[in-house]
Amino acid sequence: METSSYQDLREIRQMMEKSSRFISLSGWSGIAAGFSALAGAFFANRYIKAYYANAYGTPDACPACLKQDLIVIAGLVFISALVLAFFFTYTRSKKDGVAIWGTTARKLLWNTMLPMAIGAVFIFHLMEMQYYSLVGASSLLFYGLALVNGSKYTLGEIRFLGYGQLLTGLYCLWFPGNGLAAWAFGFGILHIVYGIAMWWKYERN
Amino acid sequence: MNPIDQLNKIFDSRIRLGIMSSLLVNEKMSFNELKELIGVTDGNLASHLKTLEDSGYLKVQKGFIGRKTNTSYSVTKAGEKAFKQHLDALEKMIRSIQ
Numbered sequence: 001m002e003t004s005s006y007q008d009l010r011e012i013r014q015m016m017e018k019s020s021r022f023i024s025l026s027g028w029s030g031i032a033a034g035f036s037a038l039a040g041a042f043f044a045n046r047y048i049k050a051y052y053a054n055a056y057g058t059p060d061a062c063p064a065c066l067k068q069d070l071i072v073i074a075g076l077v078f079i080s081a082l083v084l085a086f087f088f089t090y091t092r093s094k095k096d097g098v099a100i101w102g103t104t105a106r107k108l109l110w111n112t113m114l115p116m117a118i119g120a121v122f123i124f125h126l127m128e129m130q131y132y133s134l135v136g137a138s139s140l141l142f143y144g145l146a147l148v149n150g151s152k153y154t155l156g157e158i159r160f161l162g163y164g165q166l167l168t169g170l171y172c173l174w175f176p177g178n179g180l181a182a183w184a185f186g187f188g189i190l191h192i193v194y195g196i197a198m199w200w201k202y203e204r205n
Numbered sequence: 206m207n208p209i210d211q212l213n214k215i216f217d218s219r220i221r222l223g224i225m226s227s228l229l230v231n232e233k234m235s236f237n238e239l240k241e242l243i244g245v246t247d248g249n250l251a252s253h254l255k256t257l258e259d260s261g262y263l264k265v266q267k268g269f270i271g272r273k274t275n276t277s278y279s280v281t282k283a284g285e286k287a288f289k290q291h292l293d294a295l296e297k298m299i300r301s302i303q
Binding site: 005006008009011012013015016018019020098099102103 | 216219222223226227229230231234238241242243292295298299
């Protein structure tokens with residue numbers, strides 16, 4: 001009898017967790033997003049270096065072109081990270097036999113996408129006003145807040161990734177000169193570390 | 206009073222327990238969402254839902270998405286109270302053993 005009441009309680013707890021969180025988020029999604037970000041940072045660094053080595057100070061200098069190239073790189077990173085994250089999560093949900101689209105996925109998306117969308121508008125306006133030194137920090141900060149907010153609706157550990165992004169973002173706020181390195185660390189390294197940890201904890205078998 | 210007697214017979218079944226637990230953290234769930242979460246057949250789930258509905262623990266709302274029927278369920282006040290009492294009884298039972 002005593003074991004049965006323990007089991008009942010465990011069942012209740014499991015059902016409450018399972019029904020309120022989107023648990024198919026794959027660790028591979030984090031790893032893939034991290035590598036996209038590192039690749040993006042690598043190319044961005046090359047473009048910036050090339051610009052200062054060749055064009056800077058000459059009549060050919062075109063800061064608007066560099067800006068456009070960097071925006072394209074950032075956009076590509078964002079899209080490839082999103083597509084890869086979706087792909088790995090889709091694969092995992094297939095394997096676990098749960099539908100990817102349900103109440104929990106909807107809640108997770110809404111709670112992460114809202115801060116990110118507001119962040120995107122905010123950053124767009126910063127660029128319009130040419131406050132470029134705040135762009136890196138703002139993207140890390142809004143993303144970090146989105147993760148902490150979304151952590152209630154998926155694997156709770158994702159909030160630690162969020163805290164990491166927030167700290168990196170705060171650092172970036174005062175040292176915008178290291179913006180690219182902070183980006184590579186936040187969006188690259190932290191994602192990879194988180195992805196590996198999650199894979200190790202939940203998907204190893 | 207023996208705590209075993211305070212356990213609610215309706216919640217004897219793991220499936221009914223699962224239904225109540227998930228509906229207490231989610232205001233409203235559809236038949237299909239419940240089915241997927243609990244992993245039982247349509248008929249089985251329907252009969253357990255019926256039991257809970259007949260006891261007055263669940264509210265049923267029938268709606269449509271396009272032409273397909275979409276039935277969703279939520280917990281009534283009585284259901285919430287009964288579930289709380291059941292949890293208290295489980296707690297007492299565990300305490301009495303220790």
